[in-house]
Amino acid sequence: AQKVTQAQTEISVVEKEDVTLDCVYETRDTTYYLFWYKQPPSGELVFLIRRNSFDEQNEISGRYSWNFQKSTSSFNFTITASQVVDSAVYFCALSGFTGGGNKLTFGTGTQLKVEL
Amino acid sequence: DTEVTQTPKHLVMGMTNKKSLKCEQHMGHRAMYWYKQKAKKPPELMFVYSYEKLSINESVPSRFSPECPNSSLLNLHLHALQPEDSALYLCASSPGGIATNEKLFFGSGTQLSVL
Numbered sequence: 001a002q003k004v005t006q007a008q009t010e011i012s013v014v015e016k017e018d019v020t021l022d023c024v025y026e027t028r029d030t031t032y033y034l035f036w037y038k039q040p041p042s043g044e045l046v047f048l049i050r051r052n053s054f055d056e057q058n059e060i061s062g063r064y065s066w067n068f069q070k071s072t073s074s075f076n077f078t079i080t081a082s083q084v085v086d087s088a089v090y091f092c093a094l095s096g097f098t099g100g101g102n103k104l105t106f107g108t109g110t111q112l113k114v115e116l
Numbered sequence: 117d118t119e120v121t122q123t124p125k126h127l128v129m130g131m132t133n134k135k136s137l138k139c140e141q142h143m144g145h146r147a148m149y150w151y152k153q154k155a156k157k158p159p160e161l162m163f164v165y166s167y168e169k170l171s172i173n174e175s176v177p178s179r180f181s182p183e184c185p186n187s188s189l190l191n192l193h194l195h196a197l198q199p200e201d202s203a204l205y206l207c208a209s210s211p212g213g214i215a216t217n218e219k220l221f222f223g224s225g226t227q228l229s230v231l
Contacts, residue, residue, distance in 0.1 A: 033217045043225040043227075044120075045159070045218065045220070045222040046222070050217075050219050103172065105158075106159055107158065108157070108158055109156075
């Protein structure tokens, strides 16, 4: 069975602080994909990144960066110099090939609040 | 057009009503999904259509009935719902079929209240 754990329920930071959102996963698949989605108050989930299990390179996109470590089954997400617009719920998700593929297993989400 | 459009945005219905949720995408995507999301919870998969055929039904009660009339359109027919069915219903699509593990494009959802 697949499982995604986001231990941080809610994080509050002041604008311009860096913040890291943790994600730990469990899967028996040898090939799998990890995702991060952002859900602002408007409701729609916005795709941020997809990583496959064979690609452990860290990635940076603007103020966002991701640290994928297979050894610890973690896929953490860092926002540098946070802004009020970053306030949202962030979901880490896992997708494997067990059960037919593309059945995302979501973590419980981390509510990020960025204040002035 | 890179959007998934859902209508209505809000819906209030009684337990004896019949209503439908609509989802549309014009990106040529071949897989479409219905998710249910309760407040402060992650989305839960309900149904997946791949190439207009129902591929996954996550043991959803029969009072929810999905329909995929064509590759751009996905409906969710609602009948005899219970108050606990109140939730945000999200539609999503992905370019290939279900086995591709591609990113999903989500609509902004229909907030459903069952009285």
